[in-house]
Amino acid sequence: AQAGDALEWLRAQPADSALAITALHLMEHLPFALRLALTQECARVLAPGGVLIYETPNPENIWVGTHTFYHDPTHTQPLTPDSLVFLVNYCGLQAQPVLRLHPYPESANVPGDEPIVQRVNGMTCGGQDFAVIAHKPVASLPN
Numbered sequence: 001a002q003a004g005d006a007l008e009w010l011r012a013q014p015a016d017s018a019l020a021i022t023a024l025h026l027m028e029h030l031p032f033a034l035r036l037a038l039t040q041e042c043a044r045v046l047a048p049g050g051v052l053i054y055e056t057p058n059p060e061n062i063w064v065g066t067h068t069f070y071h072d073p074t075h076t077q078p079l080t081p082d083s084l085v086f087l088v089n090y091c092g093l094q095a096q097p098v099l100r101l102h103p104y105p106e107s108a109n110v111p112g113d114e115p116i117v118q119r120v121n122g123m124t125c126g127g128q129d130f131a132v133i134a135h136k137p138v139a140s141l142p143n
Contacts, residue, residue: 007034010041018045024055025129027084028075035087043091046136052093054084058100058130062123084132093134100127 002009006026021042027035042052059065059078069078081098088095104125110117 007038007041010038010045013045015044016047018050019047020051020053021046022053022055024053025057027054028056028069028077028079031076036091039087039091039093043088043093043136046093048136048138050136052088052134052136053131054088055101055129055131056084058127060100060123060130061126061128064128068128081130081132088132088134093136095132095134099131099133100129101131102128104128 006023010021023038023042027038030038039052046052056079057064057069057075059069059080065078069075085095085098108125109121110124
């Protein structure tokens with residue numbers, strides 16, 4: 001591990017040289033222009049078949065989107081899963097289905113199996129974080 005500027009570090013790496021890049025709880029601290037530049041560099045640096053993982057707080061969870069996200073004063077804005085999927089796809093990577101991570105314990109759920117109860121539990125006790133996992137396409141072999 002190194003302390004430093006992530007964009008500068010990525011720009012110093014050769015193209016197609018990394019098998020995996022992770023950014024866990026980083027993107028929500030950055031303005032859009034920097035998120036775009038980082039993702040473009042990740043796409044350049046990843047080897048074909050390489051994987052990029054972004055994890056960030058999940059604003060689909062009402063408690064996260066309206067409360068706990070703001071405990072950290074360096075967070076700039078909540079990011080939606082769709083916005084990060086769009087970003088990685090726009091930069092030439094292929095996003096996999098989004099993972100919702102770190103739900104509240106089952107004991108926090110409102111009891112019941114009715115659809116409205118399940119929806120409320122999903123919005124209040126579901127994943128507190130989400131992860132976008134994307135792969136760099138492997139080039140097709142010439143015919």
